[in-house]
Amino acid sequence: MAGDPGNGRAPYAADPARSPGRLHREPSSPTRDDFQRDRDRIIHSTAFRRLAHKTQVFVYHEGDHFRSRLTHTIEVAQLARALAKALRLDEELTEAVALGHDLGHTPFGHTGEDALDACMEAYGGFDHNSHGLRLVTELERRYADFDGLNLTQETLEGLVKHNGPLVDAEGRPLERWRARGVPAAILAYDRLQSLRLGQYASLEAQAAAIADDIAYDAHDIDDGLRAGLFDLDAIRAVPFVAVLLDEIERLHPGLERPRVIHELTRRVITRFIEDVIAESGARIAAAGATSLEDVQRAGRTLVGFSPAIAAADRDIKTFLFANMYRHPQVTRVRERADAVVRGLFSAYVADPAAMPPDWAAKAGATAGERAHAAADYIAGMTDRFALNEYRRLFDPTANLR
Structure with missing residues (x-):
C-alpha cells in the first residue's frame, strides 16, 4: 500500500494538512500539527481530569486498583495508537478521539447515564456522546476567544461517529436513533460545521x-x-x-x-x-x-x-x-447510585439555587431550561462529589454500599 514516504501515513489516513480545520480560525502552531493540538487540548481539559474520579463498574471506594474512567481512557488510547501504527494511520488523531471518547460520561458509570436519561425523557433524553460534543464545543470555558476546545472537524466527527453514521443518505436517523431522533445538540452543531452525519468516520x-x-x-x-x-x-x-x-x-x-x-x-x-x-x-x-x-x-x-x-x-x-x-453486589450499588442521581436532579430542578450561582444562572425560567442546567451540572460531577452533594441535600449518612 503506497503512502506518503515523508510521514509514514497510508493514503487513506487522515491528514492534518488537508483538514477543513476548526470552527474558529486560529494561527497554526510552529511545533505541532492540528491533530496534536487537539489531543493536547483534550488532555488539559477539566472534563478529562474529572475522569479520574468517575466510575467504570465499581464505585471509587471499592478499591484503588480498580479502573476509573481515566485509567480506562488511557488504556483505550494505548490500544488505539497501536492499531494506528500498524495500519499506518494518523496516530495523533487516533489518540485524540480515544482520549475524548468518554468525556461526556456521568458519575456512576452507565447507571448514572441511564438515570439521567430517564430524568430527561421529556426533554430529549441524555446521551453521553452528545454531551461530550457539547463539552468540547460549548461547556469548557478556558480560552479567551471561544467556548469549548475548538477542535478540528475530524476530531469532532470521531467523537460523534466513532460507532458509525447517525443518519442515512436521506438524512433519516439510523436504527439506534430512530425512536428518539438524533440528539438536538449534535444536529445544532452540525448546522454550524458539518459533521457529515451520514458518512463513516475516519x-x-x-x-x-x-x-x-x-x-x-x-x-x-x-x-x-x-x-x-x-x-x-x-x-x-x-x-x-x-x-x-x-x-x-x-x-x-x-x-x-x-x-x-x-x-x-x-x-x-x-x-x-x-x-x-x-x-x-x-x-x-x-x-x-x-x-x-x-x-x-x-x-x-x-x-x-x-x-x-x-x-x-x-x-x-x-x-x-x-x-x-x-x-x-454491583446491582445493589447501581440501585443506590440511581437514587442519588434522580434525587439530585429533582432537587436542582425544584430549586436551581441549590446549584452554584453560575449554574443556577443557566437554569432559566422554563422547566426545560431548568432540567438541562441540572443535567449538565450532574453530568460533570465525579462520583465522590455527587455522593457528597446528595448527603448535603438529603442524608448525611448516605452511602452506596
Missing part, C-alpha cells in the same frame, strides 16, 4: 472505537476476577477464554492466581489486536480505499474483528453482563 476514529471494545473485554475480566465477582473456573464457560487458560497452564504450570489473571488479560488483548490488524488490512484492501473520502463512503466499518473474534467478543460480553454487571 479509520482513526474506527480504531479508537474498537480499542474501546477490546479494553472493556480484557479489563473487565481483570477487574471482575480480582474483585471475586466470578472465578477462573466460571469464565472457562467462554470457549475463547478457556483456550487461553489452557495455554497458560501448559506453559506455566502451578502459576499463582494473580499472575494467571494478568497473563489471561494480556493474551485477550494480544489476540484481539492482532486480529483487528489482519482483518482491517483485508477490509481496506477489498474496499480499494486510497483516500479518506473512500473510507467515509465505504458503506461499512473497515476497522473490525474477524467473524471468529467477533463471536468471542460477543461471548465475553454476554458472560460479563450476567456475571459482573448484574452481580448482586
Whole structure:
C-alpha cells in the first residue's frame, strides 16, 4: 500500500494538512500539527481530569486498583495508537478521539447515564456522546476567544461517529436513533460545521472505537476476577477464554492466581489486536480505499474483528453482563447510585439555587431550561462529589454500599 514516504501515513489516513480545520480560525502552531493540538487540548481539559474520579463498574471506594474512567481512557488510547501504527494511520488523531471518547460520561458509570436519561425523557433524553460534543464545543470555558476546545472537524466527527453514521443518505436517523431522533445538540452543531452525519468516520476514529471494545473485554475480566465477582473456573464457560487458560497452564504450570489473571488479560488483548490488524488490512484492501473520502463512503466499518473474534467478543460480553454487571453486589450499588442521581436532579430542578450561582444562572425560567442546567451540572460531577452533594441535600449518612 503506497503512502506518503515523508510521514509514514497510508493514503487513506487522515491528514492534518488537508483538514477543513476548526470552527474558529486560529494561527497554526510552529511545533505541532492540528491533530496534536487537539489531543493536547483534550488532555488539559477539566472534563478529562474529572475522569479520574468517575466510575467504570465499581464505585471509587471499592478499591484503588480498580479502573476509573481515566485509567480506562488511557488504556483505550494505548490500544488505539497501536492499531494506528500498524495500519499506518494518523496516530495523533487516533489518540485524540480515544482520549475524548468518554468525556461526556456521568458519575456512576452507565447507571448514572441511564438515570439521567430517564430524568430527561421529556426533554430529549441524555446521551453521553452528545454531551461530550457539547463539552468540547460549548461547556469548557478556558480560552479567551471561544467556548469549548475548538477542535478540528475530524476530531469532532470521531467523537460523534466513532460507532458509525447517525443518519442515512436521506438524512433519516439510523436504527439506534430512530425512536428518539438524533440528539438536538449534535444536529445544532452540525448546522454550524458539518459533521457529515451520514458518512463513516475516519479509520482513526474506527480504531479508537474498537480499542474501546477490546479494553472493556480484557479489563473487565481483570477487574471482575480480582474483585471475586466470578472465578477462573466460571469464565472457562467462554470457549475463547478457556483456550487461553489452557495455554497458560501448559506453559506455566502451578502459576499463582494473580499472575494467571494478568497473563489471561494480556493474551485477550494480544489476540484481539492482532486480529483487528489482519482483518482491517483485508477490509481496506477489498474496499480499494486510497483516500479518506473512500473510507467515509465505504458503506461499512473497515476497522473490525474477524467473524471468529467477533463471536468471542460477543461471548465475553454476554458472560460479563450476567456475571459482573448484574452481580448482586454491583446491582445493589447501581440501585443506590440511581437514587442519588434522580434525587439530585429533582432537587436542582425544584430549586436551581441549590446549584452554584453560575449554574443556577443557566437554569432559566422554563422547566426545560431548568432540567438541562441540572443535567449538565450532574453530568460533570465525579462520583465522590455527587455522593457528597446528595448527603448535603438529603442524608448525611448516605452511602452506596
